[in-house]
Amino acid sequence: MNTSSHSFGFPKCEHLCSRKLIEKLYNEGHRLRMFPFNVQWMIVEGDVPCQVMIVVPKRKFKHAVDRNRIRRLTRECYRLQKLQLIETLQNKGLHIAVSIVYVHNEMTPYEQLFVRMRRLIDALIKETAAL
RNA sequence: AGCGAAGGCUAUCCUAUCGCCCGCCAAUACAAAGGCGGGAGGAAAGUCCGGGCAGCUCGAGCCACCAUGCUUCCUAACAGGAAGGCGGAGUGAAGGUAACGACACGCCGACAGCCAGCGCCACAGAAAAGAAACCGCCUAAGGGCAAGGGUGAAAACGCGGGGUAAGAGCCCACGACGCGACCCGGCGACGGGCGCGAUGGCAAGCCUCAUGGGCUGAAAGACCAUGUAUACCGGCAUAUAAGGGCAGGCUCGCCCAAGCCGGGGGGUAGGUUGAUUGAGACCGUCGGUGACGACGGCCCUAGAUUGAUGAUAGGACACGACAGAACCCGGCUUAUCGGCCACCGCUAUUU
RNA sequence: GGAGAAAUGGCAGAGUGGUCGAUUGCGGCGGUCUUGAAAACCGUUGACCUGCGAGGGUCCGGGGGUUCGAAUCCCUCUUUCUCCG
Numbered sequence: 001m002n003t004s005s006h007s008f009g010f011p012k013c014e015h016l017c018s019r020k021l022i023e024k025l026y027n028e029g030h031r032l033r034m035f036p037f038n039v040q041w042m043i044v045e046g047d048v049p050c051q052v053m054i055v056v057p058k059r060k061f062k063h064a065v066d067r068n069r070i071r072r073l074t075r076e077c078y079r080l081q082k083l084q085l086i087e088t089l090q091n092k093g094l095h096i097a098v099s100i101v102y103v104h105n106e107m108t109p110y111e112q113l114f115v116r117m118r119r120l121i122d123a124l125i126k127e128t129a130a131l
Numbered sequence: 132a133g134c135g136a137a138g139g140c141u142a143u144c145c146u147a148u149c150g151c152c153c154g155c156c157a158a159u160a161c162a163a164a165g166g167c168g169g170g171a172g173g174a175a176a177g178u179c180c181g182g183g184c185a186g187c188u189c190g191a192g193c194c195a196c197c198a199u200g201c202u203u204c205c206u207a208a209c210a211g212g213a214a215g216g217c218g219g220a221g222u223g224a225a226g227g228u229a230a231c232g233a234c235a236c237g238c239c240g241a242c243a244g245c246c247a248g249c250g251c252c253a254c255a256g257a258a259a260a261g262a263a264a265c266c267g268c269c270u271a272a273g274g275g276c277a278a279g280g281g282u283g284a285a286a287a288c289g290c291g292g293g294g295u296a297a298g299a300g301c302c303c304a305c306g307a308c309g310c311g312a313c314c315c316g317g318c319g320a321c322g323g324g325c326g327c328g329a330u331g332g333c334a335a336g337c338c339u340c341a342u343g344g345g346c347u348g349a350a351a352g353a354c355c356a357u358g359u360a361u362a363c364c365g366g367c368a369u370a371u372a373a374g375g376g377c378a379g380g381c382u383c384g385c386c387c388a389a390g391c392c393g394g395g396g397g398g399u400a401g402g403u404u405g406a407u408u409g410a411g412a413c414c415g416u417c418g419g420u421g422a423c424g425a426c427g428g429c430c431c432u433a434g435a436u437u438g439a440u441g442a443u444a445g446g447a448c449a450c451g452a453c454a455g456a457a458c459c460c461g462g463c464u465u466a467u468c469g470g471c472c473a474c475c476g477c478u479a480u481u482u
Numbered sequence: 483g484g485a486g487a488a489a490u491g492g493c494a495g496a497g498u499g500g501u502c503g504a505u506u507g508c509g510g511c512g513g514u515c516u517u518g519a520a521a522a523c524c525g526u527u528g529a530c531c532u533g534c535g536a537g538g539g540u541c542c543g544g545g546g547g548u549u550c551g552a553a554u555c556c557c558u559c560u561u562u563c564u565c566c567g
Contacts, residue, residue, distance in 0.1 A: 008149060008150070009149090009150065009151090010150065010151070011150095011151085011163090012151090012152090015437070015438095016437070017436090017437055017438090018400095018401095018437090019400085019437080020400070020401095022437070053437055054437090055437080063176095063454070063455085064175095064176090064454085064455050065453095065454055065455055066454095067455095068440095068441090068455065069441090072151095072440090072441045072442080073441080073442080075150090075151090075441080075442095076149095076150080076441065076442050076443090077442090079149085079150065079151095079442090080149080080150090080442085080443095099437095110442075110443090
């Protein structure tokens, strides 16, 4: 599967969908805190360099509209900045699964979220490189 | 035009780039890339009602439990809607010195039954419901009375007259209330008479009456593939009457065992289906006071499954509210920046 | 997506039509005891609005209704919590 031909896309295969994997991720994955996100990640077998899921808890945001908004913004930030992470992983031949949980109590504007996502991805690259 | 009262429709738009889900086309071993088309709401919400659909082996009767509650109609059904009745407050208003007010208009109402039974009615008050008697009134002194007083949310129907020792629906007229195998109008609620009765309130107290209702809930259920317990199925055998099961109980009715033989595939994880064509939308004609119905034409309008509508840049103006489908419909309720349309009442101006 | 429960002074928690703005415990404040403190014992203590004060008014999550009268009964909304893979 060649993802470099559409580097800014975010197709289905890059979503983290397997229930089994998600449960395993929360039991065994590494934790990384980078406000306003909490991240769980682990190395897995697979074809795709990086499978991601984005979570906004119902407890923090009552309305489905708000949850959708945050999820979409977060996904957009990830989609536009993921390239470096994927290249690093491909060079090392690693495959990882990641869950990004939005833990802040308030909405974050897009520009700020974009910068935070930049930092998060840098941190992820650093952590995976350490292995 | 303003104010007031109520109802219906609508829910920012355009361009470019990046990106998501579905369908079709073409292509291919498969996938990806490519082209074209489609992609949230009036409330998608709350889950407050009613259905469809599915499972519980299937069903009947009685009881229990739950719900509804003026009438008729609409509807698949409803606690929804329409029309009507009755009641309420309001506006206008002939008339009237005024109080008031025939009549008209729209608005609001959980609006069956305390003449089936039981229960409750604090404090105050003599007394709070088969009447009794504190002050009081009358008396032939045994007793009789409930008009007047004050209390209270409420005091045994109101008011006037007769009547009496004093009084009282005790009697009478008018009126309020209740009842009716009665008469007239209406399908009916009810209205108008006639006759009879003798009365507090509360059923969002228990309850009575009438009507309806099994329970569970798409996390229901069906199928495929991988391949081990033993579910399940069929046949034979045992047993024939106890026991167990069948949707809260009972009765009826129905079903059932351990053994042998054969078939068969559970859990777990994954996929497909259920799943979007439907009590469907729009247009027209006809029927109906209306909700709505009938007929004809025409259209296909989200379908995800860790869960698709977003981001950036620029522009327009009325500067954009509440808010996001998850099996599907019909309602109700709640949230909502605005815009448009029709209707009623009053006030003022112009023609 | 579905099912259920609860909301009462600062906290916990009774009260299920009437003398209830509300019992009790914890807490707070004051006192006794002590060199001082703790414990114990005694007393006191809801919030908001208004008033110089005495006092008055409102409040049992919000709103509406039934009733003479509602924390309690009914409807509706809000919030919180629990359960079902």
